[in-house]
Amino acid sequence: MRATFLYGAGDVRVVDVPEPTLVAPTNAILSVVLACICGSDLWDYQAMPDNPGGRGKGHEVIGVVESIGAEVIDFAVGDLVLAPFVCSDNTCDFCQEGLHSSCRNVSFFGGDGTPGAQAEKVRIQQADGTLVKVPVSVDSPLLPSILTLTDVMCTGHHAAVCADVSPGDTVVVIGDGAVGLCAVIAAKRRGAERIILMGRHTARTDLGREFGATDVVAERDEEGVAKVRELTGGDGAAKVLECVGTSSTISMALGICRDGGVVSCVGAPQYSEAPLNFGTFLRNITVTGGVAPARAYIDELMPDILAGTINPGKVFDQEITLDDVAVGYKAMADRQALKTIVRP
Amino acid sequence: MRATFLYGAGDVRVVDVPEPTLVAPTNAILSVVLACICGSDLWDYQAMPDNPGGRGKGHEVIGVVESIGAEVIDFAVGDLVLAPFVCSDNTCDFCQEGLHSSCRNVSFFGGDGTPGAQAEKVRIQQADGTLVKVPVSVDSPLLPSILTLTDVMCTGHHAAVCADVSPGDTVVVIGDGAVGLCAVIAAKRRGAERIILMGRHTARTDLGREFGATDVVAERDEEGVAKVRELTGGDGAAKVLECVGTSSTISMALGICRDGGVVSCVGAPQYSEAPLNFGTFLRNITVTGGVAPARAYIDELMPDILAGTINPGKVFDQEITLDDVAVGYKAMADRQALKTIVRP
Incomplete structure (x- = not known):
């Protein structure tokens, strides 16, 4: 065969x-x-x-x-x-x-x-x-x-489950690939009120809007963090679904996360260490997720x-x-x- | 003054x-x-x-x-x-x-x-x-x-709260300093059934036993991981309270943690990155905690x-x-x- x-x-x-x-x-x-x-x-x-x-x-x-x-x-x-x-x-x-x-x-x-x-x-x-x-x-x-x-749908759902996305939540989804878009579906399905999708491919982010994204942020890295913080009154979002898995996206996820919030990772890590340190410790950030x-x-x-x-x-x-x-x-x-x- | x-x-x-x-x-x-x-x-x-x-x-x-x-x-x-x-x-x-x-x-x-x-x-x-x-x-x-x-008592308690230590749990506490010993108190107070305290200072681990530790493991690093896995049927513990904050203790905590489990960190990190990677991703480990x-x-x-x-x-x-x-x-x-x- x-x-x-x-x-x-x-x-x-x-x-x-x-x-x-x-x-x-x-x-x-x-x-x-x-x-x-x-x-x-x-x-x-x-x-x-x-x-x-x-x-x-x-x-x-x-x-x-x-x-x-x-x-x-x-x-x-x-x-x-x-x-x-x-x-x-x-x-x-x-x-x-x-x-x-x-x-x-x-x-x-x-x-x-x-x-x-x-x-x-x-x-x-x-x-x-x-x-x-x-x-x-x-x-x-x-x-x-x-x-x-x-x-991919179960993986996006896993991100939302691990972050305990609940009705009324503000959620950031990092990544406009198939998993990220399915995470948008999952967040919407669990009642998230605001879903900020981070991605720069318009055809994909348009589909993300169709799936329930309320905002799209094309900026990356520090500019991406700044933009999401601007959209969330300066604090960031309490639920961040990391659907890419690179060093730069995990760093961005931590930067975007509100104090006391959750970064839920379903992008297979292409990194060997994550920047958890005294800074994230002071902010009580939880990192969760994994293979679905x-x-x-x-x-x-x-x-x-x-x-x-x-x-x-x-x-x-x-x-x-x-x-x-x-x-x-x-x-x-x-x-x-x-x-x-x-x-x- | x-x-x-x-x-x-x-x-x-x-x-x-x-x-x-x-x-x-x-x-x-x-x-x-x-x-x-x-x-x-x-x-x-x-x-x-x-x-x-x-x-x-x-x-x-x-x-x-x-x-x-x-x-x-x-x-x-x-x-x-x-x-x-x-x-x-x-x-x-x-x-x-x-x-x-x-x-x-x-x-x-x-x-x-x-x-x-x-x-x-x-x-x-x-x-x-x-x-x-x-x-x-x-x-x-x-x-x-x-x-x-x-x-210290609130910090040990925070470790137990973030790990959601609940009645019947098996909990590992890493560190026999004042915070670790208070984490033993907190785990016991929340109903943990088995509390494995990792430390090598007998006077301290004896106090840990008085506070509720059921087992003491003096080994560190890979030997410590092996010992805790041996004590837990090979799987590790679903709740690990990391009360030191060094590179070696966070690595040990991840190694000890059962798949799907939680590492709750209250030891102020002396590291700038933590070994979260594809291996921990496959095991769905959650890292939580922070300053109390x-x-x-x-x-x-x-x-x-x-x-x-x-x-x-x-x-x-x-x-x-x-x-x-x-x-x-x-x-x-x-x-x-x-x-x-x-x-x-």
């Missing part, structure tokens, strides 16, 4: 590999219907050292169950399902606490030279714990929005997608076939595309 | 200075009954660059009101009062939220070359907002415990001291007169004394 592998910075290719097989009785094999490219794929795409064996790519998928291991009981061949980007058993103590990302049987896509979800087929670990049935048909116009439940336990949120968010009250699928502005996956990576890296669907 | 000034590392002296006067109608002047030396004073004592003008020292005080400004209405000359280490108006929005440390009229002791509380007399800013009446007589044996409400809004907690903690259910005054193991203040600093810096009362 064809599958996407990254061999080094800028070198993403679709190659022929053996089809995945059931290697554990808890596995399932999906025939991929929709996959997509994640902003986090771009970090590797831009900086991964040469890797002759390649790294299998793709961790967001809707597919049809093609085969199941002997211990899989909740799914049958032919089911239309989604798999969030973290595979988990959904039964251990961490999963029961809603922290599926720390599941005692956690696994991620594309490790050990295996293909990921940007492929014709993909193996799912812990299928009963990981998969969720898609309650619409394969040709439903809701499918792209449901695909966001595999990662997406599985924990799907049951809550799916009804809103089915009802049409949230439309996160609008973050997809490009669709390509698997053979064109390199085009998709380049378009997202060049910011020509916001988020790209890959259809085998 | 005599007052304590620090002129550089190791150079602390009692000098003669003019008595403080009322410079604003919200001021009060206290005649000091009890002051003390804080662990945070030692950072300066050990490292402050030479400062010919000197820095006034002392920010924990019980005293008798000697004079009041025209706008002070809640206190009268002769009242026995305490002043927490942050002066605040107790009326602004931050104070109403319980974040007195970010009061819009916040001030600290000993700025601008003025004397602090390790002196015969001290000027209090925002007297109505800052001062609290001491409900016992000046010769009460409870006075040392009440003195801890000016800083002591004024917010005094009304809650005072009754427990008056009832004798908590005895934080036991952290004082040395008492000196003002003239011997240099002896007290040296004793604390050499770890001969845990915490030192200064009686003018």
